[in-house]
Structures are given as structure tokens and as C-alpha cells.
Amino acid sequence: MDDGKRMTRCYEDALRKAGVKVTRQRLEIINEVVRAKGHPSIGEVFDAVRVLMPSISLDTVYRTMRTLAAMGMIHPVGSSGERVRFDADHSPHHHFLCSICGEAYDFVCPELDAIPVPEQALAIGLVRGTRIEVRGVCRKCLEKEREE
Amino acid sequence: MDDGKRMTRCYEDALRKAGVKVTRQRLEIINEVVRAKGHPSIGEVFDAVRVLMPSISLDTVYRTMRTLAAMGMIHPVGSSGERVRFDADHSPHHHFLCSICGEAYDFVCPELDAIPVPEQALAIGLVRGTRIEVRGVCRKCLEKEREE
DNA sequence: CTGGTTGCAAATGATTTGCATCCCA
């Protein structure tokens, strides 16, 4: 598991560059967020980290997730009234948001990855990434509707 | 204000088509959501509707917003841990989401409006709309950072 | 050392739920 160590080193650097302290809690949380596929919620990250570090508190996870989001390391994924979910910036991918259940599905679409940064967005602030957001109704909800 | 009546008629039809009852509450809420520029939160819609209909209750607004979202008439705009906000589907526009404050800014970009629907998304469910989501840090937050 | 971080517990706020009443279809 030399790979694990190399990753950790990389996260440490990212934290230092952001001007925040490197703590074991933060490293564990980052590890978990990066490992998690899909869009983990705060609670899920908390549960996972708690296995390795039972003493960690829920609001440390809250605070760290906010810190990581401010660093641009993770991004909140908007869904409906659901709890906030995040994704680590793994690879270029896009989102399909279901209007009914609020679930966020990932999909890849290489043809659309190279979206130019819209000029109009530059006027609003510093752009860190661009992706496609598709809205619709997912299969699960379509089937549920059909049943009724 | 013949225009207002024509709009209302149109909303009634949309409700009927969705198979739900047409009530004064729902019409008032739709009216407000469509009128509101930006991304009104549930509370803001509630306050606005309450002016015309003081007896309306907060959770009627909650329930109706969910109904409207399921109908595809409005869409939740994901932001960070903030309360959920919605936008009516007015005109084609895109979103800039600030990673720090969670604010969602609208911008228009006609060149990008004609995004083809990605095939990969079709596999996930019924697609109702496609737009660009830009992530970054807004001017306000950039300035705040600079001060520190 | 010492200021940023954490853990804890209490506070806050948004969202949901159960139920009796009401009203569109």
C-alpha cells in the first residue's frame, strides 16, 4: 500500500497550499471522500470515517467538507430537498438530476467534456470547472409512475 | 390584465394534465414562482403568497413546490448547504455555482443553448432539459478572501 | 507557546408528518 501513502502526501500538500492545518481528521475525511464512488452525504462520510477513528465528531465532518469545498477539492451536488451530497472531482463527468426523487446520476460523455468556458460566466467570478447538467425523470421514478 | 387571466388558464391546464386538482393555493404559488426572478426559496414564495392569501400554510407551499418539481414546471437549483431554491423554467439560461457561498447565479450564453442531449443520459431516464453548470468562486467571495 | 481545530452539547432552522377539516371534480 505504498500508493496509499503517496496519495496522503498529495492531500497534505493540498491542505498546506490552502493554508489550513494538516490534521488526521482531515486526511481521513479526504481519503473517504475520494474513495467513495457516487455522491456521499455528510452522514455517510461520517459513518465511514468513524470506523477508523471512532472519536471523530459529526461537525468536524461538516466543517471539513465545507473547507474542502472552498478549496475546490469537492463540489456540492445539487439535488432536491435531499441532504447535500458531494462529489470528489475524479474524472470529467456530467450529472443527470431526477426532478422527482432528487437522485444525481453520473454519466460520461467525452464529446461534451471540452465545453468552452462561457465568457458570460467569467464576469461572475473565477471559473473552476464546467459541466453539463441534465434534468429529467429517472427510470426508477418512471416505473413508479407507470404503476400508479 | 387580460394577460394575467390567460396565464392562469395555462397553469390550470398544466395542473389538470398532471392529474392533480386545481386549487387557488396552487395557482397563487405558481403565479409567484413564475413572477419571481432569480431563485426563490420556499420561504420567499410563502411570504409573497401570504400577502394575497393570508390563510395559506407553509407546508402547502412545500407540498406544492414538490408537486411542481415533479411536473417539471420548476427545478430545484442545487447549492451548497443552503436552503433549496427553485427556478421556473423561463428562458434558456445556465448556472454559475459558487463553491464557497453556495449562491447560484444565472447567465445566458446563446452559443451554448443548443446542447445536444447526450446519448448516455437517455439511458438513465427521460430527459427534460440540458444546461451548463459552471463551478467556481464568485466575485463577492473572491473579495472577501482577498481581505483576509 | 498559540492560534487554528476539534469534540461536545445545546440551539437553530428547514422540512415532514399525522390528523381533522375542507373543497374541487
Place this chain on the structure above:
DNA sequence: TGGGATGCAAATCATTTGCAACCAG
């Protein structure tokens, strides 16, 4: 009339905050 819709209040659940103890730099 009859079932979906509403209003109300209580219940939940996510998220935040104040503060003392702690630890990385």
C-alpha cells in the same frame, strides 16, 4: 359525495454555534 388538498401543530432531521480542551506549526 369522496378522495385529494389544506391548515395546524408537533415531530424530525440536518446543520450551526458557543465554548473549553487540544494539537500542529
